[in-house]
Amino acid sequence: MSELTKNNLLFGILFTSFTTPFIFFMMGLPMILQMKGFDPSLIGFFQLIAIPTVLKFLFSTPIDKITFTKNHYKKWIYFTAIIYIILLISISFLSLEENPTLIFIAILITALISTFIDIPLNALAIKVFHKNQRISAGSFKISSFFLAGLLGGGVFLLIYNHLGWNFTFLIMALLILCSLIALNFIEESNEKIEEVKVSFKTIFSFFKQKDIGIWTFILMFYFAFISAVWVFMKPYLISKGINPDDVAIYVGIYGSIVGFIGGIATSIIAKKFTRKSLLISFMGFNILSVFILVIAEQINTSFNYYFITITFTALAIAFSSAIIFSMIMDYSRNNSRAIDYSVQASLFAFTRIISAVIAGLFVSKLGYSSMFIFEIIGMIFVIFIIYKFFENNRAC
Incomplete structure (x- = not known):
């Protein structure tokens, strides 16, 4: 070895x-x-x-x-x-x-x-x-x-x-x-590795980059809505009376395998399209994934239908996280990569947490259908902002 x-x-x-x-x-x-x-x-x-x-x-x-x-x-x-x-x-x-x-x-x-x-x-x-x-x-x-x-x-x-x-x-x-x-x-x-010391000056300088405003918006909100849906996937299936063992196997184990495959697929797909095209396409896939859940709430469905929703949502998670994390590296400057990466990861994590809290309140007060529709509306808004204002058309 x-x-x-x-x-x-x-x-x-x-x-x-x-x-x-x-x-x-x-x-x-x-x-x-x-x-x-x-x-x-x-x-x-x-x-x-x-x-x-x-x-x-x-x-x-x-x-x-x-x-x-x-x-x-x-x-x-x-x-x-x-x-x-x-x-x-x-x-x-x-x-x-x-x-x-x-x-x-x-x-x-x-x-x-x-x-x-x-x-x-x-x-x-x-x-x-x-x-x-x-x-x-x-x-x-x-x-x-x-x-x-x-x-x-x-x-x-x-x-x-x-x-x-x-x-x-x-x-x-x-x-x-x-x-x-x-x-x-x-x-x-x-060997002692010299680390760039964290300072507010270095952190704030990250936000002075060209076109950083639209990227900060994408970073904070692109993944948040589909992430909230994935957080509630297991509770949602439990609420439908599906056996906990089946939920653990199909969401936890099968979903992870699908995500792994989705990550590999993203690396292949990304070579042929621009960042803007990928952001819009993957967000469209996110909307489709959640729309399938909205339909599930309106009709009587079998476990096979829920199996499809797990597959689509797991792929959506893989696609969205892959494109965002690859672009985080684009906006990490050579002389402060670690700090820039940490700042972006912190912003990414913050909105993901808040989105899950808001989703929980929606489910508690209005039910899963309302939560799914809210997430779709959020995704449509994000895709509109990307289409209108994001101009990074470099190929991945």
């Missing part, structure tokens, strides 16, 4: 294990809350646990200030992972039914640690992989995220359905603990 393959596998194990609980919080917990009979507004409110991702660009400060002579990033990963494990074990002994507020606070803190640990892990990857190896490393990282989606949004829901809350979190904690073995086989040099 080559050194590159070995490191890809080791980092893949770490990225997958560290991301899986966060995916479970974001995509598995909504289904559990629906099964427990909680109000849909609470399902949307629980999406606020992703708030730490909005502040991610500020988390590098302690890592820069508290340094270790040897294995600097590996030690940060070890210490943070231990805290991560302790928090997951603690959550396993809490009761969702008796104290959802305490569960929310505990999960929010755990999500904070999950977001934080990503910083030294990515920094370690930058040190380990040479420049000509990073395309391969990036591909493995994306695959790891899809695998984490399969585990956190599918497999661990099945574990919850059959073994309960306590064992679900204990097994997740065990997964992270076992993954730390991989860290022992990664060699970190003592």
Whole structure:
């Protein structure tokens, strides 16, 4: 086995294990809350646990200030992972039914640690992989995220359905603990990497770029509407009386596989069209995906019909996220790539969270049909703004 393959596998194990609980919080917990009979507004409110991702660009400060002579990033990963494990074990002994507020606070803190640990892990990857190896490393990282989606949004829901809350979190904690073995086989040099320090001046300078206004609008709202629909896909199917195991398998596992295929398809399709054409086409596909759900609300449907909606929505998620993340790199300047990427990722995460909260309120007060129609109206507005004002016609 080559050194590159070995490191890809080791980092893949770490990225997958560290991301899986966060995916479970974001995509598995909504289904559990629906099964427990909680109000849909609470399902949307629980999406606020992703708030730490909005502040991610500020988390590098302690890592820069508290340094270790040897294995600097590996030690940060070890210490943070231990805290991560302790928090997951603690959550396993809490009761969702008796104290959802305490569960929310505990999960929010755990999500904070999950977001934080990503910083030294990515920094370690930058040190380990040479420049000509990073395309391969990036591909493995994306695959790891899809695998984490399969585990956190599918497999661990099945574990919850059959073994309960306590064992679900204990097994997740065990997964992270076992993954730390991989860290022992990664060699970190003592080379010190100079990081661009975060400052408000650098952050604000990002917004002085040409045509940044229309891009900021697209960044914040393009993905938000279809994301809200995907968040409520599992609760929606549960509300239709579909077996929880089937929901976990088809949305969590099958949906992740479809998303993986959609991501590959996007990389092929993108070579033949301009960014503007792709943005408009993919948004049109998003509208079609949600419109199928609107029709489902008006007629009596079988599970086969819902299977189609899962397929279309999973593809819509893959298409939309792929084009947005590729364009985030376009707007990341050479001399401040890390900060620019973090700023854009924070804006992206913020509106995705808020959209889920609003969607929960719609479902709670007016039902799923109204929520789906609201998301379609939002998408139509976004596609109109892109058609009217976005002029970036460079080919991808």
